[in-house]
Amino acid sequence: xxxxxxxxxxxxxxxxxxxxxxxxxxxxxxxxxxxxxxxxxxxxxxxxxxxxxxxxxxxxxxxxxxxxxxxxxxxxxxxxxxxxxxxxxxxxxxxxxxxxxxxxxxxxxxxxxxxxxxxxxxxxxxxxxxxxxxxxxxxxxxxxxxxxxxxxxxxxxxxxxxxxxxxxxxxxxxxxxxxxxxxxxxxxxxxxxxxxxxxxxxxxxxxxxxxxxxxxxxxxxxxxxxxxxxxxxxxxxxxxxxxxxxxxxxxxxxxxxxxxxxxxxxxxxxxxxxxxxxxxxxxxxxxxxxxxxxxxxxxxxxxxxxxxxxxxxxxxxxxxxxxxxxxxxxxxxxxxxxxxxxxxxxxxxxxxxxxxxxxxxxxxxxx
Numbered sequence: 001x002x003x004x005x006x007x008x009x010x011x012x013x014x015x016x017x018x019x020x021x022x023x024x025x026x027x028x029x030x031x032x033x034x035x036x037x038x039x040x041x042x043x044x045x046x047x048x049x050x051x052x053x054x055x056x057x058x059x060x061x062x063x064x065x066x067x068x069x070x071x072x073x074x075x076x077x078x079x080x081x082x083x084x085x086x087x088x089x090x091x092x093x094x095x096x097x098x099x100x101x102x103x104x105x106x107x108x109x110x111x112x113x114x115x116x117x118x119x120x121x122x123x124x125x126x127x128x129x130x131x132x133x134x135x136x137x138x139x140x141x142x143x144x145x146x147x148x149x150x151x152x153x154x155x156x157x158x159x160x161x162x163x164x165x166x167x168x169x170x171x172x173x174x175x176x177x178x179x180x181x182x183x184x185x186x187x188x189x190x191x192x193x194x195x196x197x198x199x200x201x202x203x204x205x206x207x208x209x210x211x212x213x214x215x216x217x218x219x220x221x222x223x224x225x226x227x228x229x230x231x232x233x234x235x236x237x238x239x240x241x242x243x244x245x246x247x248x249x250x251x252x253x254x255x256x257x258x259x260x261x262x263x264x265x266x267x268x269x270x271x272x273x274x275x276x277x278x279x280x281x282x283x284x285x286x287x288x289x290x291x292x293x294x295x296x297x298x299x300x301x302x303x304x305x306x307x308x309x310x311x312x313x314x315x316x317x318x319x320x321x322x323x324x325x326x327x328x329x330x331x332x333x334x335x336x337x338x339x340x341x342x343x344x345x346x347x348x349x350x351x352x353x354x355x356x357x358x359x360x361x362x363x364x365x366x367x
Contacts, residue, residue: 042267044068044078047096049089049106051209052082055233056226056293060161060255060286061105067278067285072271078103089207096258097153104258105160108146109190110205116331117338119190120345121146121157123250125324127345130162130252130287131360132352137254140348145341154261158279161255161286164294166247167231168312169224170215170240178316187211187223191331192249195323199316208234215239224249228297229290237305244312248320255286 046065050058065078083089086101093111096104109119121142128136136142137159150157169188173180182200193203206214206223214220216239223240224247225231237243257279264272301307332342 041074042076042271044076044102044263045081045086046078046103046105047081047083047086047092047101048104049083049092049110049207052080052085054082054208054230056163056230056286056290057161057208057255058082059289060282063285064105064160064257064278064282067281068275071274071278071281076267076271076274080105083207083209089209090205093155093258096260097155099154099260099262102260102263106256106258107189107253108157108256112190115149116334117149117341120328120331120341121149121254122256123190123192123253124328124345125192125195125249126251126321128252128349128352130164130254132349132356133162133252133254134159134283135352136345136348141344142348145344149337149341150258151261156259156261156264158257158259158276159254159283160257160279161283162290163226163230163250163253163255164287164290165227166224166250166253167227168244168247168249169222170231170236171222171242171244172215172240173221174242174310175244175312175316177313178319181316184222185220187214187220187225188249190249191324191327192224194327195249195320198323198327199319212236212239226253227290227294228301229293232297232301237301237307241306241308243301243307243309245309246311246317248312248317248324254283257282 046061048058048061050061052058053062061080065080068076068078081101083092087095089106090110092104092106093114095101108122111118121137133142137146143159146157169186171184175181178199181196183202184200185202185204186196187206188196188201188203189205193205196203204220206220208225211223211225212234215223215236223236225234225236227247231237231243259275264275267275298309302309328342332339
């Protein structure tokens with residue numbers, strides 16, 4: 001009876017203590033060996049080269065932020081800032097490197113002026129498609145080289161989206177031969193822009209948000225952007241009626257997440273891995289998303305808006321291809337590191353082309 005009374009007293013005491021805690025709105029933590037989980041939310045900012053919430057590319061950045069929040073169980077929150085909200089689109093790289101924000105989202109070919117070899121990690125004309133790019137980056141040594149390139153600047157790049165094969169672009173006149181390329185002003189970035197220049201055109205680097213007005217007002221004669229889903233959202237069909245394919249310049253464009261290394265290292269180890277895993281998930285999600293949306297948008301462009309879909313003439317494509325080989329080879333001579341990247345890319349390209357000739361390409365021909 002004494003023992004029961006003692007235990008009962010303990011129960012009453014515990015209940016009273018709990019009631020007191022609740023009354024004073026304090027957290028009661030058991031003095032056992034159970035870990036105490038911090039409820040503090042870590043908040044990051046991500047600047048992007050895309051307009052806020054823009055279909056496809058902007059959605060990819062939003063998807064990445066959502067992945068981080070979900071995989072971290074709400075322990076991290078990433079605020080996505082569109083181009084121009086904090087900094088202009090083409091200042092994303094410098095802003096993350098300076099530590100002003102923790103992350104950026106864009107494409108590595110935008111930084112060609114800073115690092116001539118950087119476009120290889122996004123898109124090479126007549127190069128690797130999305131599936132092949134992922135193979136090279138994740139399992140062919142490409143990602144290690146990419147991270148080695150950015151490391152001296154305190155940055156960690158991660159693949160964070162892929163558009164798949166893009167379209168050649170929108171033109172305000174028909175392209176019937178190489179003569180029609182001469183003097184043509186076109187928005188086209190990266191290595192594709194250099195190829196276009198050597199073929200006689202005039203490339204320009206213009207942020208996405210300015211494309212429609214530039215094309216409509218005649219500042220440029222043509223523009224490439226991404227593909228039907230994104231292009232329809234921008235209303236480019238209202239500024240030019242000729243829509244050309246194939247996307248020789250961007251056969252499988254990899255988008256990037258740029259992470260400030262110092263900010264990343266301040267995170268707990270598990271959150272560091274979660275940020276990286278979220279990037280990988282966004283990389284595959286974005287490709288799947290574009291694959292599901294592009295044909296629907298293309299049908300609308302053709303059937304509703306009466307866009308004229310055309311293939312670039314073969315002599316134009318042949319000229320672009322021959323110039324592309326020269327451009328990439330010259331790029332390899334700019335530094336020892338560029339040579340290393342070029343050799344890795346070329347070696348993998350040869351291997352995967354040999355395999356895909358009897359697998360993917362053979363199947364496409366069959367069906």
